[in-house]
Amino acid sequence: MPVFLHDTMSREKRPLLPKPGREIYGMYCCGPTVYGPAHIGNFRTFTVQDVLRRTLEVGGLKVKHVRNITDVDDKTIRGAQAAGQTLGDFTKKWTEKFHADCKALGLLAPHVEPSAVVHIPQQVAMIKALVDRGHAYVAKDGSVYFKVCSCPDYGKLNHIDFSKLETQTENSAGEANDADEYERESASDFALWKSRKPEDGANFWPSPWGEGRPGWHIECSAMSLAHLGATFDLHGGGIDLCFPHHENEIAQSECATGVKGFAAHWFHSAHLMVEGEKMSKSKGNLYTLDELVAKGFSPMEVRYTLISGHYRSSLNFTMKGVDDSRSALAKLERGADRLLAAAGFTRAEFAAPVAQEVQTSWGRFAKAWEVLQDDLNIPGCLGQVFTVLAEKDEPSAEQARQDVSGLAKILFALGLELFVVKAEVAIPADVADLGARRWAAKQSKDFAAADQLRKDLATLGWTMLDRKDGYDLKKS
RNA sequence: GGCGCGGUAGCCAAGUGGUAAGGCCGGGCUCUGCAAAAGCCCCAUGCGUCGGUUCAAUUCCGACCCGCGCCUCCA
Known part of the structure; x- marks a missing residue:
């Protein structure tokens, strides 16, 4: 069964399959503008796209995932100048930061990650085709x-x-729409090529219409054409890009190539809110991954939070939400551990592909997989996973083996990595000493002393967890 | 104004024409010298409001209320 996904253009849920006669499923996702660290709102979209790609791959499709880097536009040029760096140095720094964050969040690298700057010749060629075909005009x-x-x-x-x-007199950021700044024939027309301005500094390129730089929309049209062809299977992005960016992409691409059906499927993810409010710099609620890690959350906990709501609903990101994710993830690990034990597997065998003969089995997680394939219903899928994990009857070893296979695939599709080794917190010598003494006191049944030592540890901010055969010291 | 999305328990969040998954929190139990951890159990007669259709609606239809997004900055 193929994955079914809601398509923005037809407003229907449709199966995701490569075009007839093609082997590879081509998906293009609008990538980040690299002028600063990406925030968690950006990552919600990229993470959801990552789950889609993984789900398609787990389902057996060969996917070509293209996600661009926007490394030339107003913001990157302004940022580079403010930083006193060349555009290339500036965007390289933020591209590397983006990659590091992606890796931490478990995002698979796209198969192709084109740079807008590198594709300026293709953009110029596309603009030229548009001018030649009468779909574009050159201003004075x-x-x-x-x-x-x-x-x-x-x-x-x-x-x-x-x-x-009707064109609004101001945009949603409250800024005036400078419809008259350039010499447009109609306020709806949009720039394909921006002529060189003094404030662009050294950032201009040659073109048949003189020096300048590309407009933002044409970048994605040129890069998708270069890497996926005139038509491809799916185009994704945040819902805010639906208009005008994606509308413009369709117009440019179809008019330039003369081929209709630019993208067969449009995949838009809803926005992220933070503590009930729209994210914005002025509200100071624009979190980056680093900031969340600094608060003590792991990237995997952040990932879980980002996918915990359906992609078509806006998600309210809260610190309590990430806390909840931590507990849920821990529960998932415990459940997986039990299953692994029942199957006679180790944790290492769980991460790695398990025994060949059960690779295709979903075990009791078939339903979870089915739910995931239905419009990428991640919350529903997770609900199914927990339901199975909570089933009372102990599975047979054979059943458990199949379950492990199914669960491993589900978790791979969701990109949730379990049993990530957490950084060991160094135990200070005095704490270690108190712990040892309390354990000794307990062994000799001197409970009064043991209780006192527990209190002493608490004073230092540590908790002692007793097991049958030993103890753990944890920072509280 | 145009085009969309949504209102489900304390919080988060699926879902369905036949009477509400799951996670978190909370409560109880078991276990434990204590504490914790873990496991088990409980936790919405209710799904924004009001009408309608139906044997039956949270689910379909209509109206209304409320929240949110985009309308050429945005993931």
Whole structure:
């Protein structure tokens, strides 16, 4: 059974399959603009896309996942200048930071990660095709604009009748729309090429219309064409990109290539709220991964939180939510441990592919897999996983082996890595000494002394957990 | 105004035309010298409001209320 996913354009749930005659499922995801650290809102989208890609792969599809790096635009140019760095040095730094965060969150690297700067020649070629075909015009200053009225089905993704499109006098950030800044014929037209301005500094490139730089929308059109062709299977991004970015991409790509059906499926993920409010710099609730790690959360706990809601609903990210995720993840580990024990496997065998003969088995997790494949219902899938893990009857060894196989695949699809070795907290000598003395006191049944030593440990901020054969010291 | 999304227990969150998954928290029990951990059990006659359709609606239809997003900065 293929994965079914809601498609923004048709507004229907549709199966995800490669185009007839093709082996590879091509997906393009709008990547980050590398002018600073990505925030958790960005990562919600990238994480959900990662789960989709993993789910498709676990389901047996060969996927080509393309996610670009936007390394030339207003923000990167401004940022580089403010930092006194070249654009290349500046974006390299933030690209590396992005990669580090992705890795920590368990995001699989895309198969291709094109750079917008590297693809400027392709963008110029595409703009040239648009001008040649009458879909774009050159303004007096050498900027080139897409002529929206030349594209009759403009608005089809968002179901907007563009002839009735009213342009707001200000955007949602409260800034005036500078419709008159450039010489556009219509306020709906958008820039494909921006002529060189003094404030661009050294960041300009040659083109048939003079020096300048590409507009933002054309970058994705050119890169998807270069790496996936004129038509491909799925295009993803945050819901905010649905208009105008993706609408513009469709118009540019289809008008430039003359081929309709740019992306067969549109995958948009809803936004992340923080503590009930929209994330914004002014509210100071724009968290980065580093900030959450500094609060004591692990990246895996953050990942769990980011996927704990359905991708089409906005997710309210709270610190309590990450706390809850920590507990849930721990419960998942305990459940997996029990299953592993019943199957006679070790934790190492769980992470690695388990025995060949049960590789295709889902065991009791077939239902969880089924739910996941239905519009990427991650919360529903997790619910199923916990339900199975809580089943009272001890599974037979054979049953448990199949379950382990199924659970491993589910967790791989979700990108949840269990049993991540946590950094050992060094135990101070005095604490270790108190612990040893209390254990000795307990062994000799001197409970009064043992209780006192427990209190002493608590004073130092440590808790002692007794087991049958020993004890653990934990920072409380 | 246009185009969308959503309102389910203390919190988070699935789902279904036949009477509510799961996680967190909380409570109880077992175990334990104590404490914890762990396991087990309990925890919405209710699914924004009001109507309608139906043998039956949280689920379908209509109206309304409330919250949120986008409408050329945004993942």
